[in-house]
Amino acid sequence: MQWSDLEREVIRCIKCGACQSVCPVFRELGAESTVARGKVNLIRAVIRGDVDAAGAGFEERMSWCLMCKACQENCPSGVKLDQLILAARRKLAEDKGLPLLKKLIFRLGLRNRRLFDFGMRMGPMFQGLLLRPAPGGKGMLPRLPMGLDMRRLVSPVDARPFRSRVPARVDVAEPRKTVAFFTGCMINYIYPQIGEAVVEVLKRNGIAVIIPAGQHCCGTPVYVNGDVPTAVELARATVDTFAGLEADAVITACGSCGAALRKEYAALLAGEPGYAAKAAALAAKTKDFAEFLAEEGLTAEMQGLAATATYHDSCHLARSQGVRRQPRELIAGVPGLTFKELKAPARCCGAAGSFSLAHYELSRRINDHKVDDIAASGAELVVTGCPMCMMHIRDGMNQRGVAGEVLHTAELLARAYGVEK
Amino acid sequence: MEQTVVAAVKGIVGAEHVFDRFEDRYCYTYDASAVTAGKEGMPALVAYPGSAAEVSALLKLANEYKFPVIPRGAGSNVSGGSIPCAGALVMVLTRLNKIVGIDRKNMVAEVEAGVITAEFQTEVEKLGLFYPPDPASKAFSTMGGNVAECAGGPRGAKYGVTRDYVLGLEVVLPTGEIIKTGARTMKCVAGYDLTRLMTGSEGTLGVVTKVIVKLLPLPEAKKTMLAIFDDMEKAAETVARVFMAGVIPTTLELLDNIYIRNIEAAVNVGLPVEAEAVLLIEVDGDKEVLDKQVGIIEGICREQGATVKVARDAKEADELWVARRAAFAAVSRVRPTIIGEDCTVPRDKIPEMVRIIRAIADKFDIIIAVLGHAGDGNLHATILTDERDRDEMARVEKAAEEIFRATLAMDGTLTGEHGIGLVKKKYLPLEVGEGGMMAMRAIKRALDPNNILNPELV
Ligand SMILES: Cc1cc2nc3c(=O)[nH]c(=O)nc-3n(C[C@H](O)[C@H](O)[C@H](O)COP(=O)(O)OP(=O)(O)OC[C@H]3O[C@@H](n4cnc5c(N)ncnc54)[C@H](O)[C@@H]3O)c2cc1C
Ligand code: SF4
Ligand code: SF4
Numbered sequence: 001m002q003w004s005d006l007e008r009e010v011i012r013c014i015k016c017g018a019c020q021s022v023c024p025v026f027r028e029l030g031a032e033s034t035v036a037r038g039k040v041n042l043i044r045a046v047i048r049g050d051v052d053a054a055g056a057g058f059e060e061r062m063s064w065c066l067m068c069k070a071c072q073e074n075c076p077s078g079v080k081l082d083q084l085i086l087a088a089r090r091k092l093a094e095d096k097g098l099p100l101l102k103k104l105i106f107r108l109g110l111r112n113r114r115l116f117d118f119g120m121r122m123g124p125m126f127q128g129l130l131l132r133p134a135p136g137g138k139g140m141l142p143r144l145p146m147g148l149d150m151r152r153l154v155s156p157v158d159a160r161p162f163r164s165r166v167p168a169r170v171d172v173a174e175p176r177k178t179v180a181f182f183t184g185c186m187i188n189y190i191y192p193q194i195g196e197a198v199v200e201v202l203k204r205n206g207i208a209v210i211i212p213a214g215q216h217c218c219g220t221p222v223y224v225n226g227d228v229p230t231a232v233e234l235a236r237a238t239v240d241t242f243a244g245l246e247a248d249a250v251i252t253a254c255g256s257c258g259a260a261l262r263k264e265y266a267a268l269l270a271g272e273p274g275y276a277a278k279a280a281a282l283a284a285k286t287k288d289f290a291e292f293l294a295e296e297g298l299t300a301e302m303q304g305l306a307a308t309a310t311y312h313d314s315c316h317l318a319r320s321q322g323v324r325r326q327p328r329e330l331i332a333g334v335p336g337l338t339f340k341e342l343k344a345p346a347r348c349c350g351a352a353g354s355f356s357l358a359h360y361e362l363s364r365r366i367n368d369h370k371v372d373d374i375a376a377s378g379a380e381l382v383v384t385g386c387p388m389c390m391m392h393i394r395d396g397m398n399q400r401g402v403a404g405e406v407l408h409t410a411e412l413l414a415r416a417y418g419v420e421k
Numbered sequence: 422m423e424q425t426v427v428a429a430v431k432g433i434v435g436a437e438h439v440f441d442r443f444e445d446r447y448c449y450t451y452d453a454s455a456v457t458a459g460k461e462g463m464p465a466l467v468a469y470p471g472s473a474a475e476v477s478a479l480l481k482l483a484n485e486y487k488f489p490v491i492p493r494g495a496g497s498n499v500s501g502g503s504i505p506c507a508g509a510l511v512m513v514l515t516r517l518n519k520i521v522g523i524d525r526k527n528m529v530a531e532v533e534a535g536v537i538t539a540e541f542q543t544e545v546e547k548l549g550l551f552y553p554p555d556p557a558s559k560a561f562s563t564m565g566g567n568v569a570e571c572a573g574g575p576r577g578a579k580y581g582v583t584r585d586y587v588l589g590l591e592v593v594l595p596t597g598e599i600i601k602t603g604a605r606t607m608k609c610v611a612g613y614d615l616t617r618l619m620t621g622s623e624g625t626l627g628v629v630t631k632v633i634v635k636l637l638p639l640p641e642a643k644k645t646m647l648a649i650f651d652d653m654e655k656a657a658e659t660v661a662r663v664f665m666a667g668v669i670p671t672t673l674e675l676l677d678n679i680y681i682r683n684i685e686a687a688v689n690v691g692l693p694v695e696a697e698a699v700l701l702i703e704v705d706g707d708k709e710v711l712d713k714q715v716g717i718i719e720g721i722c723r724e725q726g727a728t729v730k731v732a733r734d735a736k737e738a739d740e741l742w743v744a745r746r747a748a749f750a751a752v753s754r755v756r757p758t759i760i761g762e763d764c765t766v767p768r769d770k771i772p773e774m775v776r777i778i779r780a781i782a783d784k785f786d787i788i789i790a791v792l793g794h795a796g797d798g799n800l801h802a803t804i805l806t807d808e809r810d811r812d813e814m815a816r817v818e819k820a821a822e823e824i825f826r827a828t829l830a831m832d833g834t835l836t837g838e839h840g841i842g843l844v845k846k847k848y849l850p851l852e853v854g855e856g857g858m859m860a861m862r863a864i865k866r867a868l869d870p871n872n873i874l875n876p877e878l879v
Pocket of ligand 2: 015016018019020075076077078750
């Protein structure tokens with residue numbers, strides 16, 4: 001894409017400044033160049049020839065975006081800010097190339113599922129070289145400055161990925177529906193227990209689950225970093241794997257994976273012969289776990305839980321996919337549970353995938369507001385629909401000494417069904 | 422700017438509150454108006470002072486080294502008031518963001534200049550009090566910027582504008598002295614009324630650092646309604662009739678079909694997209710009198726051929742307001758560049774003014790949408806165009822001038838709330854005359870002998 005192609009979108013920004021009241025990055029950094037209006041106008045400046053896109057300043061400012069879409073939701077002119085920033089990042093990746101580590105992971109690792117799988121399986125062995133256990137046994141900290149902030153607390157890669165723990169098909173007697181489960185990387189490698197909870201809850205409610213073994217990463221991490229060729233390859237692989245399946249729906253349990261399958265693939269695959277229609281069919285079939293369950297209705301009796309819970313809206317689940325009401329309905333349906341809304345449930349938690357790796361300090365500051373909100377709510381359980389948010393909020397609560405557990409909606413339900421955890 | 426000056430600025434506000442990188446400075450070359458300074462008008466430095474003392478030190482430095490200073494709040498003004506000139510220091514006041522105090526007993530509040538208007542209102546309303554000025558930009562514009570522009574808003578019909586609530590100010594003069602104007606009392610006639618002089622001075626006579634405002638009791642209730650017209654003239658005429666019937670609505674907003682359609686596309690709250698015009702009307706006050714007022718207004722609207730929908734609950738009313746606030750930017754869907762004029766005429770001249778605006782649009786073959794705080798005669802003729810089309814921009818310029826002249830011929834004013842700024846600078850003499858210009862220049866010279874503050878505006 002040429003810079004000049006972006007002009008039509010860029011000049012739709014009337015510079016009103018409304019995005020100042022919602023942009024989490026601007027809230028922390030305060031400089032006009034960090035708010036949506038500033039970023040759009042920097043792109044406009046590049047088009048005009050006023051600003052050099054090759055300069056480090058421009059690249060850094062384009063990196064200061066969580067893709068949380070709060071600006072877009074609030075922008076009265078409907079400026080597609082995510083498309084603009086993505087186009088800028090893509091251009092930067094094309095012109096300047098990706099940093100070595102990202103290139104290695106994206107190009108070599110992600111493009112080859114077997115190698116990626118192998119790498120992630122070896123992870124538990126090798127991560128000891130790269131990561132050191134954090135004091136207090138709460139996770140791992142990076143040993144080397146490999147593009148991660150040295151203080152970033154990451155969850156260790158699980159020794160046994162989810163997909164190697166479950167059969168490719170989980171049947172139930174007289175299924176009401178059959179769904180295919182897109183697991184995504186975080187669930188497969190880091191939080192297999194979420195995957196298990198998803199399967200368990202569906203199973204109890206009479207839903208058969210297919211878990212295609214050949215599935216791979218959804219591509220969001222490479223897409224948001226501007227590596228479009230790799231993202232296209234991953235999108236094609238997902239479409240191929242899921243298109244022909246005999247399933248009533250494709251289920252995701254991660255905000256970002258869902259957004260990719262439902263929204264981003266259409267754009268990524270628009271120019272790929274034979275793929276546009278397939279991508280559209282997959283998009284139409286894909287549903288978030290909570291959305292699907294709320295629609296189907298829970299049939300199995302719950303034991304219930306005596307606790308107070310609150311809910312964090314993942315940006316990609318709430319804003320990209322419009323799933324807000326359904327998880328709340330499910331939580332409210334748990335006998336014995338008290339639900340407390342956060343003051344600003346849809347405020348970004350600051351994780352944003354690789355953003356929190358590249359800008360750890362900033363992502364922590366953004367997260368602090370979320371943690372303050374959680375502390376003020378007094379809830380013991382923080383429920384959300386995105387594993388990335390879970391990791392980041394957990395890290396924040398730990399660092400700030402705020403008590404409470406962070407759970408995926410599926411895990412909460414599994415617990416309410418009395419599944420030991 | 423010399424390195425010694427840059428170092429001095431950093432010394433005053435702290436290096437972390439100064440931006441000198443090209444990309445950062447570039448983002449202060451625009452505001453919400455259609456003009457920008459571009460690369461040629463790049464500010465040399467951007468500083469965020471943290472106190473009046475720091476503002477003062479910066480201004481003294483500016484006088485010593487003779488560089489221009491451009492005060493800035495949220496940069497949401499639409500008159501080009503915060504556009505810098507080459508070599509200027511942009512002074513952003515948003516770090517001064519404390520609500521100093523809300524005095525419930527005396528119904529006054531004191532805030533720093535960088536406080537966001539809507540955030541202040543929320544705090545005030547928690548105590549059962551009310552700060553009426555409500556520019557549609559209130560979610561992001563600052564109190565200091567509101568004072569500098571004397572911002573108005575939809576509630577102006579009943580409650581007036583910012584000026585009507587400012588009791589006193591803390592201002593740093595262009596030469597660096599920190600002064601206090603007005604008082605915390607409801608009455609104050611000590612000396613010249615510097616508070617009023619500063620309010621609406623668009624950042625040319627001083628930097629506002631604190632604002633003391635008067636508050637009202639929060640009205641007990643309000644009712645919002647939408648009157649739908651298939652004839653623009655009838656809608657415009659209804660405005661004066663409502664006031665003549667002895668009812669003062671809080672708000673009387675007029676929106677034409679272009680606005681209606683685009684707002685609906687933006688926020689989807691069920692506005693009647695076929696209607697030629699709508700009036701968004703709100704009344705507030707004691708519960709007992711509301712129904713009576715609504716009845717009178719409904720009657721007048723029906724006489725004028727309108728269908729009237731009264732919002733049933735707070736949620737419905739809120740939706741109408743979300744729609745109204747989205748208006749200005751929603752029309753950017755039609756053409757990418759929007760220029761919002763805010764000519765204001767005596768209320769009874771509104772139908773005529775609407776007619777003239779439409780005729781001018783036809784004459785110059787451009788799109789002009791009409792939105793108005795019709796309750797106070799303030800019409801936002803909104804020119805929808807494309808900044809890349811030079812030919813059309815030339816016609817836009819001519820059309821705007823005809824609108825200004827027509828407004829003045831009707832005893833109106835060039836601006837009801839947006840300010841003169843860079844955008845209307847050349848037309849100001851048309852309204853105030855040579856004598857008026859002379860008086861204003863004399864004041865500017867007296868307070869700002871080195872022409873430091875916003876020099877391009879005067
Ligand atoms: C979508 C939208 C809707 C709007 N609706 C309305 C409306 O309904 N009514 C209305 O009146 N206006 C409206 N405006 C215009 C604008 O919001 C107001 O003029 C507002 O008061 C500007 O505040 P600001 O903090 O953004 O100031 P800025 O735009 O940053 O500055 C405005 C002017 O004040 C000066 N200034 C800023 N802060 C200070 C200070 N502390 N001391 C001295 N000078 C200072 C600047 O130099 C400049 O000349 C709207 C704008 C937008 C984009
Ligand atoms: S809200 Fe939209 S139109 Fe307004 S400044 Fe931000 S991006 Fe531009
Ligand atoms: S997507 Fe979020 S972080 Fe990025 S500019 Fe918009 S509001 Fe700011």
